[in-house]
Amino acid sequence: MKAWTRFRLACLLTILGILVLPNNGFGYEINDKLSIGGIIAGIGQYQSISDAPGFENEGRGLILLEPEISFTPTDNDELFAKFGFGAGNGLDGEGRSPFVIAPWGGNVQDDYKNINGRNRDYLLTAWYKHTFNFSEDHSLGLTGGIIDATDYMDENAFANDEYTQFMNGALVNGPNAFLPSYDIGAAIEWGLGGLSVKGVAMAMGTNGEEGEFDEPYNFYGMQFAYTVDFGLGEGNYRLIVDTTSSDFSNVASTKKERLTCAMISFDQQLGEILGGWIRFGWQDDKAAVDCKSIYSGGLNISGNLWGRACDNIGIGYAHLIGGNLDVDHTDVFEIYSRFALNDIFAATGDVQYMKDSMKAGDSPDGWIFGLRLTAEF
Template sequence: MHSNAQQLRSALAIALISLCGGAARAYDVNEQLSINLLLAGAGQCQEVTGGGDEQNGCRGAVPVRPEIFFNPTKQDQFFVKFGFAAGNGLNPVSPFALSPWAADLEADVRNINGRDRSYLLEAWYAHTFRFSDTNEVQVTGGIIDPAFYVNENAYANDEYTQFMNEAFVNSRNAFLPAYDVGGALVWKIDRLTLSGLGMNVGENDDGNNFNWFGVEADYNLQTPWGEGNYRVMYVGTSRAFLAPAAGLDPEPNPDLDPALDLDSAEEPDPTDKEHLSGLLLSFDQEFGKIVGAFLRLGWQREDALVDYQADYSGGFDFKGAGWGRENDNIGIGYAYLEGGSGELARTNAVEGYYRLAFNDTLALTADVQYMKDKYRTGDVIDGWVFSLRAVAEF
């Protein structure tokens, strides 16, 4: 416990010194070239029941993301993003199925997707064809991140300024890969945006190369309450994911089945591969100047071995203008995930945070998470994660 606490203090100290020291600055070289920097530091402590007392403790991490934009013309853009990090936080020691912080940490920025490439996250070129003020098509190619184009949400989409738990950053059933070779086509027609993406990913958790695609329709709606965004998305992959072990029910009932004997199930056959596919809905809506709400619903097939076959999450955002702090906000979210073809029966996750903005650059967030994983064997793991996150964007 002492060493964990020491790591936590060190991570936060490095982050706060860097954030407040003023060493980093945004730099606009000229009208075409600019450099941005995101610097974050977070400490997390967990108290877990059912996962072993040795997993209780504190860990920290400090991710850094420099970005370079080059716009030679109004229709052309080159973009490069790097990712560096010290530490992995609680993610590698957490007994929960969901990651407590869905950021790009030390393990995530090394040997990305088995490509033997580290630290370079994105590198792409985009060209925009403008037909009118309300009709344009953008084509992008290179090393891309699909989360930039699809499955967005105004209140639950940014692990650095909003929720930390992966259930509230992107839909778990979107199985979005990141930082690999692909292309995107985005067509904006007035308030409607149509997006299509394709990628080839170096390897998945099973060590297999696979292709991924996603399509989404996004409609921006102006209502008397305020702005809203309503999205429907479909995603899929090639056959590169392990099929469930023989003997497991491919459609488990959320209520535990005491007659199910997982010990007698055969091991998955590594030569038996299936594809992933899923349907997702994502909504966010303002309700006046103070309150906003979000809702995500996602379902995926269980032909392959998947943790969750259904993912339902939602919550509220409260702007600080309601109590005289214009740039502060409070976020509250709840997620229910129904087990898929693996051993998980269900997961419940709750998260709340207060983000205190000191200025346009620096913000400090206090965050609390509660998670509960229930397995089809009857085992239960639940507990709390307490976090403090500092983020500066230059």
Template sequence: ILAFGVCAAPGRAYDVNDSFSVSGIAVAGLQCQDLDTGGPDSCKDGHPFQVEIAINDAGRHTVFAKLGFAAENGLGPVSPFALSPWAADLHDDLRDINGRGRDHLLTAWYRHRRVLPGGTSIAVTLGLIDATDYLDDNAFANDEYTQFMNEAFVNAPTAFLPSYDWGGVFEVEHGPWALRLVQMRVGENDDGAGYSFTGGQLSYTRQTRLGEGTYRVIVAGTSDDFLDPRGARRRSLAQLTLSADQELGETLGAFLRLGWQDDDAAVTHAALYSGGLTLKGGAWGRPGDGIGIGYAQLDGGNSGVSRSHVGEVYYRAAFGEHWALTGDVQFVKDDRAGGAGRKGRIYSLRATKEF
């Protein structure tokens, strides 16, 4: 028997004037795991709150900062699965970020953008950045607060994209093509070592009679600062990800994400194959609502998981422009070496208030 209780804090962007805006999101969620194997059933809540502040000078100069706060940690500490059931920034994620001794301040950067003759746009960003803001974006599977919750559908788990640390971004856009290059220095990985990250994404956006679609190739690598499976030597990480989203008419959309990483270092998963569909509520007279259906299979790496399966379905009901309530069900299975696998379902309610 599962019981849900959820609330959302009061609070889309508030434009103070033409160049200064404040926006954010407050979320309250409850997740309950119903396990066939792998541990006891449990219900846990999480309450993230994020605020974004932007100063924009006619699109050429932008100063931006994002702050994150949260109460509770959701199912993360008690989940037996290899993938997080909610890829949100929760309480412990916002303390001593990347071993830097910094709490709550997620990003703070300056961007200069220039449009060249011929329409080519060039931008340079420096500061505290989040690689997921620039790499592996997807229109239908990229937001843990308003779309899918499981990390398999937010960003490729095989892509090891770092967040909230010092770095720079170089962007070029020309017609349907866009190139993004990201360089970061991260304070600490799971092995306690600092490391360098380099990544790039080339994307192509096309408008067809079905609608808009964007197709991306992402490559990335790190310095030799990750322990191998035996913990004896430090190795680098390297990955390739293919990501696409395509509108299929006015109300239907599809997404696909494929990823591979090498396994010289200790990695949980070596390959990702995921995809799904989204349906807008305009199909039944509620244009703010939406349905998402996704499935992901991940081949194991060298850390004990041989294969993971994740299926997720959600319905998001909008109430006005700012409020929404989402019901979500995940079906998760981890196959492990020796047959000691994990299998179960995760039921979630998530309320959001955007401002």
């Protein structure tokens, strides 16, 4: 059966499942131990660009299906697996977008094949977790398997989910934080009241370089976080530090170096209507890197303002300072409006402005107009 036929069949079966499930979304419990969930997303983006020879004003789209299954044999144990299927690469396809940062910050069709050079298709994560509960607000969780570092680090209440929040990669996670996904690793999560510490270690199959410079590497990261309520609403304040083994080429390709980054990611509710967030990060540039530092932030406007609590508007801006390659700096502005049709279906209109100011040559800039339709089940 061809991949496209399999994908259409998977989408059809999932949509039929959604239609017959109770209209509460966000997972369906088959019994008290087994549940299924996931998301179907359709994304379309049109770019109107200038100063970008070889690239066109054009629109592209993609459809993604990411189902997941969870089995909890006890209150302290969980087995989890997540899969990914796609049709189309959108503007992320080769030769489609002139920008260093992708206007769509999520997965595309090609990301589901030969994941991290492991000759593994479609299986994104598969892990086992055991949680030790010492008291009502004191716990320790240990996870091992195929994991995603972004599930544990660089979280943000208003700028962390490409399916429900910002679409541009610069506003989903810090691009200079090099957080890897979908490979072998382990995670530890400790929480005591409002304080939490998370650690991740992963063995990655590829460093993303070409030819003889392509090789596996190790990733290590930690996040320290504190959650507090100042009276206006909940706030989360995080410090992320991460590094890798010395398996990344320097600019001259004469030596292997490690990647190292420090980042803060804050979000704060400001009453029932407004929320604010920032994400600042700084990366070492001994290895060849596109982005050395990022300064980003924005606002979230709740649908409570117009009587629809599940709707929201997001406004975000990111200024990225280039590393030791071609980019001097990048500016990204994005505004989106998300309309929740019900607990499952949502539609989002999105507008982005991007500009890559290069150290030499053309400096592409332009507008990207997007539409995102999602079904979370």
